[in-house]
Amino acid sequence: MNWLTFAIFAFAAYVLETSLRSLFAIGDSGVSPNLLLILMTFVGLMAPATTVLWASIVCGLLVDLQGGATLEPVLGPAALGFLLAGYAVLQLRGLVFRESAATLVVMTFVAGVFAQLAIVMIYGLRNAAITPAEPIPGWDAATQLYHRFFVLLYSAAAAAPVGWVLFRFAGAFGLHHHKARNDRLF
């Protein structure tokens, strides 16, 4: 994969998410599409296994840097959640027709389920007394899951138009002719 192209698209997704969140959010709910999740799923469908895992971590880190439940960003919850999602995409992509926007929509939702569950679990662990981290005031896993479910739905819906753009640039990513001959991780 062309990491420069990926970096540009990841950076663009980060900028668009943070700056246009208020424009694309549904009402005042704060629900907006997760463009980095869509990008991660796209890479997950097309790239070699190792590349997918690294790209998942990068996308997750960019999500972490946007801030979460704590006052300041914490690196890890989204990075690890996206890593799990990337691994899930790797396991499932052999069952689907990869170069399809419909596939991207479905896989975005599926991968997002893994990612969001992992993120909520990690923040829940952080909030629990069993880790060194200080409790997060007002943290409620149920509220978080509720909110993130709708983010997932919106992201899956947004994956159609975003996927159409990404597939046009598959050549720039260096993914157009990838044949998954060997899906070993390392």
Place this chain on the structure above:
Amino acid sequence: MTAFLTQRRAFALVVAVLLISSIARNSVSFAIASVPAALVQGLAAPFAWPLGAIATALRGDGERGVDSGVEASVAGQRLAEAAVYITQLEQRLYAAEQQLAQLMQTQQVSSGARYVVARVSGSSGDPTQPTITIDKGASRGIGLDSTVVSGVSLVGRVIDASPASARVSLISAKDTRLFVWIKPPDVLGGPREVLEQVTRSTAGAMFEARIEQGKTVRIGDIAYLADELWPPEAQGFIVGRVTRVEPAPDNPLQFQRVLIDPIPELSQLRRATVLVPVE
């Protein structure tokens, strides 16, 4: 030769760091994220600002308030965390103010006294009534009961003053009883203080105090003089440092025995300062 940092090892290292950052204390997690966050936000700012302005203009909102349930929850979490941080800062500020007040009291009282620095020319060696002799006396205004200190540590009182020398009774005398404030040595110890009377100890330390179990005293705490029987200029000087805290041998459930030792070795002093009250 295979490289040490293979891709597999690098991956494992990154995952390990992320795991640690995910569950570490806020100070550690925030520190790990601070540099990349500043870097990415700095790179994104030139692009994010105009896009954000466009989004605001298109959406038509003015100042977007928090009026959704989820946003309120998130904002509430952040406010609560900020409130906890502010409370911790307030506690530290209170402790710092206490310590400053203590220092200022010492200085204010001492500013009503003149300092006469003297050399220790002799000592008695008597364990029950230990004394030292200094080379300044009545000709310098030193009189009976003048307080003698060494730095900020209390040494004793003048019991005999001739024109050119004076004899000082050390606080390590057998029948010494002093009221002291026992406080933490710095602001990190929190806002706590205990007023107790210390007596000469037979348990291997200079002084000991018998304190109720509910009162918090820790090793390293400082004992400051707070005894009305001493002159005003002596108040606040350090009697010693807590070296041991243990259950009282006779009543371990209700009382604790606190052992205190002077900070300078009184028997090895070479210089001392006499506080002469200014009329």
